[in-house]
Amino acid sequence: MQSDRPMIELGSVRVDYLVQRHGIRSIKAYLTSFGSKRLLERKRILHDVDLEIRAGECFGIIGRNGSGKSTLLRLLAGIVEPTSGTCRVHGHVAPMLALGVGLEPELSGWENVRLCRMLMGHDRGDMDRVNAYVRSFAGLSDADLEMQTKRYSTGMMARLGFAIATATDPDILLIDEVLAVGDVAFQQQCYRRIAELKEGGCTIVFVTHFLSEIQRICDRAACMEDGTVVKIGSTHEVGLHYHGLLGITS
Amino acid sequence: MVRAVAWRNVRLRYKSSFLGFLWTLLNPLLFLLIFLLIFSEAFPQVENYPVFALSGLIFWSFFATTSAHVMGALVENAAVLRSLAVPPLVFPLAQLLAGLFNLLMSFIPFAVILHLFGRIPHSTDLLVLPIVLCFGTFILGVSLALSALNVYFRDIGLLWNALLPAFFYITPIAYPADLVPERMRWIAEVNPLYHYIAAFREVLYYGRVPSPDQWVVIAGLAVLASTIGWVLYRALRPGFIANY
Numbered sequence: 001m002q003s004d005r006p007m008i009e010l011g012s013v014r015v016d017y018l019v020q021r022h023g024i025r026s027i028k029a030y031l032t033s034f035g036s037k038r039l040l041e042r043k044r045i046l047h048d049v050d051l052e053i054r055a056g057e058c059f060g061i062i063g064r065n066g067s068g069k070s071t072l073l074r075l076l077a078g079i080v081e082p083t084s085g086t087c088r089v090h091g092h093v094a095p096m097l098a099l100g101v102g103l104e105p106e107l108s109g110w111e112n113v114r115l116c117r118m119l120m121g122h123d124r125g126d127m128d129r130v131n132a133y134v135r136s137f138a139g140l141s142d143a144d145l146e147m148q149t150k151r152y153s154t155g156m157m158a159r160l161g162f163a164i165a166t167a168t169d170p171d172i173l174l175i176d177e178v179l180a181v182g183d184v185a186f187q188q189q190c191y192r193r194i195a196e197l198k199e200g201g202c203t204i205v206f207v208t209h210f211l212s213e214i215q216r217i218c219d220r221a222a223c224m225e226d227g228t229v230v231k232i233g234s235t236h237e238v239g240l241h242y243h244g245l246l247g248i249t250s
Numbered sequence: 251m252v253r254a255v256a257w258r259n260v261r262l263r264y265k266s267s268f269l270g271f272l273w274t275l276l277n278p279l280l281f282l283l284i285f286l287l288i289f290s291e292a293f294p295q296v297e298n299y300p301v302f303a304l305s306g307l308i309f310w311s312f313f314a315t316t317s318a319h320v321m322g323a324l325v326e327n328a329a330v331l332r333s334l335a336v337p338p339l340v341f342p343l344a345q346l347l348a349g350l351f352n353l354l355m356s357f358i359p360f361a362v363i364l365h366l367f368g369r370i371p372h373s374t375d376l377l378v379l380p381i382v383l384c385f386g387t388f389i390l391g392v393s394l395a396l397s398a399l400n401v402y403f404r405d406i407g408l409l410w411n412a413l414l415p416a417f418f419y420i421t422p423i424a425y426p427a428d429l430v431p432e433r434m435r436w437i438a439e440v441n442p443l444y445h446y447i448a449a450f451r452e453v454l455y456y457g458r459v460p461s462p463d464q465w466v467v468i469a470g471l472a473v474l475a476s477t478i479g480w481v482l483y484r485a486l487r488p489g490f491i492a493n494y
Contacts, residue, residue: 017489017491017492018488018489018492018493019489019492019493020402020489020493040489043492074332074333074491077333077334077335078335079331079332079333079334079335079491080491093335095333095334095335097332097333097334098329098332098333101329101330101332101333101334102329102330102334104258104262106261106262107258107261107262111258111261114254115254115255115258118251118254118255119251119255119330119334119336120334121335121336
């Protein structure tokens with residue numbers, strides 16, 4: 001279901017984070033200077049990122065810790081804005097940057113479904129279909145879903161989180177390393193759902209440390225290092241490059 | 251979205267608690283009890299001291315709890331704000347909305363209690379609502395600034411906790427304002443809370459319509475506080491993501 005229509009276009013994107021230079025010690029300095037400039041320091045997280053991801057593609061991003069992968073996903077999810085450069089994302093994005101985020105342990109499964117969908121920017125419509133999907137994907141009974149989620153097992157929470165994020169077919173699905181938490185059965189179930197969404201034309205951006213996962217599901221990939229994309233190409237080429245960075249010879 | 255999150259906050263505050271909503275009443279009533287035991291003889295010039303004290307305490311308690319909740323709103327929802335594209339402002343707004351809802355609900359039992367102390371309901375009582383609106387805007391402004399600063403300095407919460415009791419005693423809640431010596435009166439009057447408490451008391455205790463001057467002051471303070479809060483929030487927001 002791939003086409004040449006670009007879904008994600010990044011042009012020389014730079015993202016700076018404002019981080020605290022001195023921490024709490026300078027609360028006095030802040031109050032006397034009354035400006036945020038002296039207090040915060042610009043730290044370049046991403047620079048010169050050029051990337052085009054086409055409709056229906058499953059695109060992998062690999063790189064070491066701190067290479068800017070998560071920030072790149074946050075940029076695509078609209079959580080951070082580029083400091084300079086252009087970032088165009090076409091269509092509805094389902095971000096899965098952490099599994100089960102926003103789930104409130106004191107509330108029931110149903111209440112959490114409603115709340116999390118709302119936080120993800122969906123309206124109330126279609127709730128019946130969403131509920132049916134969540135019930136079947138997460139393998140939870142009505143009794144489970146009436147229960148407070150604090151009584152759920154880790155696996156149940158992970159299933160619920162994944163189900164909520166993928167309930168309505170998004171145009172773009174962002175996945176950040178979230179599948180590592182579950183057991184093998186859960187992972188396989190997630191891969192099946194990802195494949196199904198891809199069949200339906202969904203564009204997928206997949207971030208991971210594991211080359212084998214990228215090679216398993218991705219069509220193309222990019223390797224990141226020090227806040228920029230250093231290699232784009234087939235999963236094989238990118239894999240070789242990544243191993244080169246790590247100093248692994250194969 | 252703000253409404254949904256506010257409703258979550260209301261639910262969470264009382265979920266798995268035995269007394270639930272009654273906790274909102276407990277704090278002011280406990281203070282009232284202490285005041286009655288200690289102060290009721292101390293201010294013989296105040297007629298019907300319980301109504302006098304309670305008409306201030308209800309709103310003090312609203313201020314103290316709501317400002318603390320709004321202040322923590324950004325930091326407590328850091329996980330969501332780091333991984334979903336939700337405007338951060340949703341969470342402070344939702345805490346304010348939950349606080350307002352709580353206050354309005356508590357008016358019912360408080361009306362009964364005030365009545366038991368011999369207070370007669372009056373049609374001007376409805377003027378409490380516009381004052382609540384101004385007060386709510388004022389609290390939002392102050393605590394939005396605090397919630398943004400709290401992202402950078404986690405001791406803002408501790409600082410606020412230390413300051414609140416001081417404000418409580420500076421504000422004429424337990425005692426009438428005219429008891430403050432003339433030359434110290436300015437201290438009471440630069441305190442914004444004084445003006446809100448005075449307006450509430452004007453309606454609930456004296457049964458009078460607040461003067462135009464009072465309206466100008468409480469509306470002006472609300473605009474001023476919310477402007478400052480908004481400007482500070484806007485200035486500090488670019489750094490939120492790296493410092494939650």
